[in-house]
Amino acid sequence: MSKFGVVVMGPAGAGKTTFCTALIEHLRANRRSCFYVNLDPAASEFTFEPDLDIKELISLDDVMEEMSLGPNGGLIYCFEFLLENLDFLTIPLEQVTEEYLIIIDMPGQIELYTHVPVLPSLVKHLMRGSLNINMCAAYLLESTFVVDKPKFFSGTLSAMSAMLMLEMPHVNILSKMDLIKGTIKRKDLKRFLAPDVNLLDDGEAAKKRSKASEVSFDDPAATTNIMTGASFDRLNRAVAQLIDDFSMVSFLQLNVQDEDSVGAILSYIDDSIQYHEAQEPREPKEDVEVEVEG
Template sequence: MGFAGSGKTSLTKTFGRFLEDEGYRVKLINLDPGVEEIPYKPDFDIRDLFTISKIMREEGIGPNLAMLKASEMILDAFDKVASKMREGRCDFALIDTPGQLEIFAFRDAGSEFMRRLRELTRVCGVFLIGCDVASTVSRLVVALFVGIAVQLSLGVEAIIVLHKSDIDIGGRIRRIIGDEELLKRELIKETGVMVDVALAALEVLSRIKPATRIIPTSSVTLEGHEDLFEILHEVFCACGDNIYPFHFIRDFRGT
């Protein structure tokens, strides 16, 4: 999950390949009906059922309304997604969510989709913050706040990832994001109304954010893929499930 352009699709590809190289069986699920091309071969592709352009054409509506309608249609397709995930054996299913964050994360259809998914198997989200989005400290704080809001909206725990770390020249962003006091000092150096909003958001974050560290990842250098895997392990062990490797889809087999 993440903002448009945060690198969700590229990470789906490279992390899926990483897992396969580690010997795991992986299924890749594309739920973005608006994407033109994807760099991996999906095991399930929502575009086989509908696309944003097709909805616009058939309904005679604009792109924004088409995306909202698509969120309902994604929920309607849940059984088809689950059926594809049941086929064969699978250790991990990576779900590439729609490019427009709000049509999935902040609508009833998205939270209902996740509720049904949680009933079938163990679920952990990955929320991406692109280093290009974090061009100012205030934007970085707001992005972190949105990451927490997404977890609350969807009712699912998520690992927050600083993606596109290859463009974080000198590691400035990762130093700031890993040190709350430094983050606040850098934030108050900025000016504008956005800073006041970010300071308020930071105060809330300090009280509710999880202790899990935020890790840098890159689909260019492949940095952070092993760290992401290890944190997934920690998340599920913290839930009382010590099975390793994970069998995300094991519950499907008995239903």
């Protein structure tokens, strides 16, 4: 039988572990089983203790100390070590039945999802062979990015890069929606859920860029041209146009304090991994005849 799982990923600070916690709480409230896997070798605090923790195999602190590596290099080493010891994952996960949702909490270094081939190898192992897990990726991007459009498109590009590199079903999520409540109109927010290049033509920032583009940009390093000048504008427009051309990325909204919001995200995850289609229909309870004395 197939197993079912979700890989929770995204840049640092996007709220991945918080989302995992909210997802576990929602599953337990609905009497549904889950198996929580932590693959962040630097994580130390959890609301729910992981059922399987990579730190039992290797920790980032030990690698940095013994190998004299920095945080990013140490993280890559940890995952390469994991790929050499895949039985650490395989043996426990083989015991997990199809009724469980396997939740895998990933670290926040986006190079793992964008241009380092470590995670694609791990995903292939989980989705094929003896494990055969129907799996999707939940890519979280902090909703506060919508206030800064270049930053938003940069985050969207990283989400698209992960989609192309991992080649698996994807659910992209704007997290921490409670942080921007009241700062952006609902109709304006909807435009970020399916981003396109026209977003760069709105607002005061676009007017400033337009004025800056009229100024000579012979010196890209000039103060007036860095982060506001025509060169920067052309770069952002090229990135936005690339995202628009592929037309792959759309976002769901997440507020972990709202149970309905968490439930809605879970329903999209279930659809992506075809969870409900694989569940056997339950037989209706037979009517019980009650004898009446008299």
